[in-house]
Amino acid sequence: xxxxxxxxxxxxxxxxxxxxxxxxxxxxxxxxxxxxxxxxxxxxxxxxxxxxxxxxxxxxxxxxxxxxxxxxxxxxxxxxxxxxxxxxxxxxxxxxxxxxxxxxxxxxxxxxxxxxxxxxxxxxxxxxxxxxxxxxxxxxxxxxxxxxxxxxxxxxxxxxxxxxxxxxxxxxxxxxxxxxxxxxxxxxxxxxxxxxxxxxxxxxxxxxxxxxxxxxxxxxxxxxxxxxxxxxxxxxxxxxxxxxxxxxxxxxxxxxxxxxxxxxxxxxxxx
Numbered sequence: 001x002x003x004x005x006x007x008x009x010x011x012x013x014x015x016x017x018x019x020x021x022x023x024x025x026x027x028x029x030x031x032x033x034x035x036x037x038x039x040x041x042x043x044x045x046x047x048x049x050x051x052x053x054x055x056x057x058x059x060x061x062x063x064x065x066x067x068x069x070x071x072x073x074x075x076x077x078x079x080x081x082x083x084x085x086x087x088x089x090x091x092x093x094x095x096x097x098x099x100x101x102x103x104x105x106x107x108x109x110x111x112x113x114x115x116x117x118x119x120x121x122x123x124x125x126x127x128x129x130x131x132x133x134x135x136x137x138x139x140x141x142x143x144x145x146x147x148x149x150x151x152x153x154x155x156x157x158x159x160x161x162x163x164x165x166x167x168x169x170x171x172x173x174x175x176x177x178x179x180x181x182x183x184x185x186x187x188x189x190x191x192x193x194x195x196x197x198x199x200x201x202x203x204x205x206x207x208x209x210x211x212x213x214x215x216x217x218x219x220x221x222x223x224x225x226x227x228x229x230x231x232x233x234x235x236x237x238x239x240x241x242x243x244x245x246x247x248x249x250x251x252x253x254x255x256x257x258x259x260x261x262x263x264x265x266x267x268x269x270x271x
Contacts, residue, residue, distance in 0.1 A: 050085065051086070082100050113261055119202050
């Protein structure tokens with residue numbers, strides 16, 4: 001039987017929370033996001049086969065750290081991001097509240113450059129910084145929590161809420177964000193890539209590659225597209241935002257070098 005995850009929520013963190021959305025209702029503190037992500041990661045990693053390839057993990061971790069350090073948005077620096085590679089041909093990536101980011105080998109193989117992989121990480125890191133998962137949990141629980149708060153005689157923390165069934169399928173189902181949240185993660189991710197010196201236009205390239213995979217091998221990208229709808233409007237919105245970005249010193253943003261990315265992919269393919 002699956003171990004129960006218990007989440008304790010306090011009344012004092014309902015509004016004005018840290019993160020991208022300073023005034024969105026969120027019954028979780030930043031520390032609450034972090035603890036929740038840590039708890040869920042322990043549950044789902046029993047169902048995942050994580051890659052231990054040192055060079056690949058170093059590459060993915062270095063891209064993620066470069067993005068975090070370059071961010072002009074303070075919310076990104078609130079979370080202890082960690083980066084994990086899942087040994088799966090399925091094209092997918094997801095992030096848990098508080099910082100754990102998982103990318104499948106299938107989506108790494110789809111990428112042709114470090115910039116393209118950076119676009120995947122930047123998007124997922126943006127969901128974390130915007131605290132989309134706990135905002136959704138707050139919205140789902142807000143009626144129940146308001147009732148508990150209303151009948152409380154003394155101002156003590158809300159009684160623990162048990163969240164059953166937090167296995168991989170349940171978690172990935174939970175992380176199906178609205179189109180608005182997906183669009184926001186795109187916008188934040190583009191800004192993050194630009195600040196880190198990656199080519200933000202590669203996010204649109206990845207989306208187009210994924211759309212092509214959806215047409216040719218739909219089962220491979222089924223889970224990704226169920227949580228990241230690939231509409232033409234979304235791609236055009238990304239391209240439009242990239243076109244409006246200011247150039248640095250009158251020159252385009254430089255792409256990251258291809259050599260290390262290509263070498264690591266080749267080494268990984270040989271293993």
